Each structure stands twice: as C-alpha cells, then as structure tokens.
Amino acid sequence: MHVGLLTGGGDCPGLNAVIRAVTLALASDETRVTGIQRGFWGLLHGASRPLEPAAVRGILAEGGTILGTHNRCDPFRDVDGVDRSAQALFYAVDVLKLDALVAIGGDGTMAIAERFHRLGLPVVGVPKTIDNDLPENDRSFGFDSAVAVVAEALDRLATTARSHGRVMIAETMGRYAGWIALEGGLAGGADAILIPELSFDLEALVAFCRERESREGHTLICIAEGAKATGHGFTVKARLEGSPDPLRLGGVGAWLQAQLEPQLQSEVRATLLGHVQRGGTPTAFDRVLATRFGCHAAQLVREGRFGRMVVLRGADCSSVPLSDVAGRSRPVPLDHELLVAAHHIGTFL
Ligand code: F6P
Numbered sequence: 001m002h003v004g005l006l007t008g009g010g011d012c013p014g015l016n017a018v019i020r021a022v023t024l025a026l027a028s029d030e031t032r033v034t035g036i037q038r039g040f041w042g043l044l045h046g047a048s049r050p051l052e053p054a055a056v057r058g059i060l061a062e063g064g065t066i067l068g069t070h071n072r073c074d075p076f077r078d079v080d081g082v083d084r085s086a087q088a089l090f091y092a093v094d095v096l097k098l099d100a101l102v103a104i105g106g107d108g109t110m111a112i113a114e115r116f117h118r119l120g121l122p123v124v125g126v127p128k129t130i131d132n133d134l135p136e137n138d139r140s141f142g143f144d145s146a147v148a149v150v151a152e153a154l155d156r157l158a159t160t161a162r163s164h165g166r167v168m169i170a171e172t173m174g175r176y177a178g179w180i181a182l183e184g185g186l187a188g189g190a191d192a193i194l195i196p197e198l199s200f201d202l203e204a205l206v207a208f209c210r211e212r213e214s215r216e217g218h219t220l221i222c223i224a225e226g227a228k229a230t231g232h233g234f235t236v237k238a239r240l241e242g243s244p245d246p247l248r249l250g251g252v253g254a255w256l257q258a259q260l261e262p263q264l265q266s267e268v269r270a271t272l273l274g275h276v277q278r279g280g281t282p283t284a285f286d287r288v289l290a291t292r293f294g295c296h297a298a299q300l301v302r303e304g305r306f307g308r309m310v311v312l313r314g315a316d317c318s319s320v321p322l323s324d325v326a327g328r329s330r331p332v333p334l335d336h337e338l339l340v341a342a343h344h345i346g347t348f349l
Pocket of ligand 1: 010071106129130131173174175225248249278
C-alpha cells in the first residue's frame, strides 16, 4: 500500500508529532509513506519525498512541519481562480499511485480533502488548529500549546499592569472562535475576556476599567482577534487571495487601546501575541494528542475507512465523516461551562 501524507493551512505545534506517528504506525505494515510537500501545493507541483522511520526520528518535539505547508493553495480554486483539481489528482493517483491520502489540517484543508474524497481519492483527515474550532472535535492539538503561551504572556503583562497601574491588553489569535482567549484568559487571570461569540459593550468596559482604576489600580484584558464591540465589525488586517479563508483578522487590541485611553486616567498598552502562539515546541499534552490522532488515522487507513476525520470525543479518539465537518466551525457555546465560571469569578465578558 502507498499512503500520501500532507499538512495544510497554518503551521501548528504537534504537526510533526502526527507525521511521526502516522509514519511509524504504518511502517510495520507492507506500506510505503510519501510526504507531499507544502500541502496541496505539492500535489499541484509534483513535490514529495519518501517518509521512512529514519526521516521522522527526533521530530516529536519540533514545532512547525517538516513537510512545509501552504495556506493559499486550494486546487479547486487556485490563486488565479482556476480549478486545478484534476492536475492534483493526476499526480496523486497516476504519478505517485497513492492508495490513500492522510490530510492534516484545519477547516480549509478538510473541505478540500472532502472534495478529493468525493472525486475518488481515499482520504483520512486529521484535525489541526490552534483555534480549536473544528466541529465534532473536543480538542485539536496545538490548542494547548497556544493557551500556554497566552497564559504566560498574561502573567508577564500583569507585572507591568500592577507596577505601573496600567491597563494592559493582550490580543490572541483564534479567528472567529474565542477558545484561545477564553481558556488563555482564564489561565492567565485576565480581568476581562472578550471573545467573538459575545459582542462587548464598550461603555460598560470603560466603566469596568474606571472602577478597577480606583479599586485595584490596574486591569488585564485578554481580547480575541475576532472580538468586536457592539455595533462594530471585525478588525481585518489583510485579505489573502487564493486562501480558502481569505480574511486575516488582527489589530482589535490596538483599536481597543485607542478607544480606552482617552476615557481613562491610566495609560493603556496593547500587545499583539500573533504567531508566537503558533510557533515552537508543542506541550506534552499536544505531543500525546497528536500521537494518538496519528495512530488513529493509520488505523483508519489500515481498515479502509476513508472519507473520515479523526476526532477526540470526551477522553476517546474516534472519527466522523468528513462531510459532517467540511464548511462548518465550532464557536464557543454561550452556555459553556468556562464562560459560566468566568462570570462567577467576576470577569468582564
Ligand atoms: O487558524 C490559525 C490561525 O493562526 C488563526 O488563529 C489566525 O487568524 C490565522 O491562522 C493567521 O493566519 P496567517 O498565518 O496566514 O496570518
């Protein structure tokens, strides 16, 4: 059997751990594994390399992806709008003669993988995103690592907030979902946590900061890049043509600083955490979760159960049809226990 493996979308801590697990788990069978380079771009440009156990030695704790990735390549609608899926299929089926493809990626990658599966390429998906926003899946690898970075950043920003009597704002990633800001904010003891699922009232936030100015002297705010004040839209940083999800959010922290500063006595500073949340070595939790996902994907390949994405449900790995996932996301439910907890401890939401 010949299995292709690719990583699509943004990089994420734990990708190499999945690559390693799939390669090692299939190595014991009569199976050859080939890594497709830079995601679906590699299928379009004939870029691949053999993956043998020796090639994945020592990569468990390494950040990023040894295969490279590309977040602007959708073979069904490449940068110039042309559908090149037949060309990609030709390389996968006729040149490489793949019997299966394991696609590790976020929602964009899963949507593309699902379309290839419908065209007859047997595909297994593995969910990857620091945003933790893939449907049907309780936890994606990379999320825990991102949350750890946010928590540490808030710990550090709190030092300046307390010493200078300032309002310190940390802006997290997460796109249209608030998981990173919510969990990171709780872990870092943020006084206010602002997420996309709950538009916030700017005047109420000013009043909250004023009250803290007189009582505590400082405020720590954790804001998701997709958060918005009531009556305002998303803060968009850029538009990347050719990307399955072209809008790049960013800058709402700086926007909030500009809104708050004229209305408060304290100085306000905003820090954009950006790609620091996505880089570097995965936490132990993410290494284990990524290894479990990789082994489960290999098992699905062995059993010939294609068109499915690996998921974590409660404590167990299982899988769901890719068609249940493609084109959907997983926002924080408004009755989520973490939101309730944040509310109980007096966090501004
Ligand atoms: O989906 C992961 C993510 O890191 C988002 O949280 C963020 O909005 C986006 O990717 C950034 O993408 P890029 O690296 O293309 O700017």
